[in-house]
Amino acid sequence: AQKITQTQPGMFVQEKEAVTLDCTYDTSDPSYGLFWYKQPSSGEMIFLIYQGSYDQQNATEGRYSLNFQKARKSANLVISASQLGDSAMYFCAMREVNNYGQNFVFGPGTRLSVLP
Amino acid sequence: DAEITQSPRHKITETGRQVTLACHQTWNHNNMFWYRQDLGHGLRLIHYSYGVQDTNKGEVSDGYSVSRSNTEDLPLTLESAASSQTSVYFCASSDATGGNEQFFGPGTRLTVL
Numbered sequence: 720a721q722k723i724t725q726t727q728p729g730m731f732v733q734e735k736e737a738v739t740l741d742c743t744y745d746t747s748d749p750s751y752g753l754f755w756y757k758q759p760s761s762g763e764m765i766f767l768i769y770q771g772s773y774d775q776q777n778a779t780e781g782r783y784s785l786n787f788q789k790a791r792k793s794a795n796l797v798i799s800a801s802q803l804g805d806s807a808m809y810f811c812a813m814r815e816v817n818n819y820g821q822n823f824v825f826g827p828g829t830r831l832s833v834l835p
Numbered sequence: 836d837a838e839i840t841q842s843p844r845h846k847i848t849e850t851g852r853q854v855t856l857a858c859h860q861t862w863n864h865n866n867m868f869w870y871r872q873d874l875g876h877g878l879r880l881i882h883y884s885y886g887v888q889d890t891n892k893g894e895v896s897d898g899y900s901v902s903r904s905n906t907e908d909l910p911l912t913l914e915s916a917a918s919s920q921t922s923v924y925f926c927a928s929s930d931a932t933g934g935n936e937q938f939f940g941p942g943t944r945l946t947v948l
Contacts, residue, residue, distance in 0.1 A: 764939035
């Protein structure tokens with residue numbers, strides 16, 4: 720079963736506008752972490768933001784914020800004031816912690832294009 | 836500065852050959868991971884290790900093996916390369932104490948002809 724769902728294969732946003740990238744997850748573990756990574760055309764994976772399952776407040780990192788709705792199992796990434804350099808693939812990922820350690824699961828990604 | 840490196844960055848090989856991709860990290864992380872990235876699939880976990888002498892199968896482990904003889908290295912071996920294994924391979928590491936991110940290597944693009 721798909722543990723991370725990203726329903727938007729591609730998104731467009733006008734420069735300087737805000738954009739929300741959707742992510743829903745599925746887990747029965749009470750302790751988990753949610754991540755967003757950016758992959759520009761150069762190919763490297765860049766960590767953006769992290770939300771722990773017990774965190775009371777939504778995570779923020781500069782222009783990135785994570786809209787965490789635990790009951791709905793969603794962890795949407797909000798990018799404010801989009802820049803041309805934000806054009807990239809964005810991956811949502813989940814870290815599960817079990818008796819054996821950690822496991823990471825990634826979604827299929829959303830390609831964001833920022834228009835001038 | 837600590838880093839994670841992969842070699843080679845690009846590799847072309849023939850069907851049936853054995854191929855080994857190297858991954859080396861200087862973060863002193865216990866956890867290391869190998870992923871493959873294919874269009875439409877995001878990253879899929881191949882193998883992972885939680886420490887020296889520990890290896891575990893991931894979602895797409897068939898045809899791959901790893902060994903962990905020290906903290907820094909987790910080489911990935913394709914025993915008999917197949918065209919279906921043409922992909923971009925990423926190595927990553929993370930802190931065993933539950934640190935907040937995985938640190939990724941730059942990736943290896945493997946083509947199996």
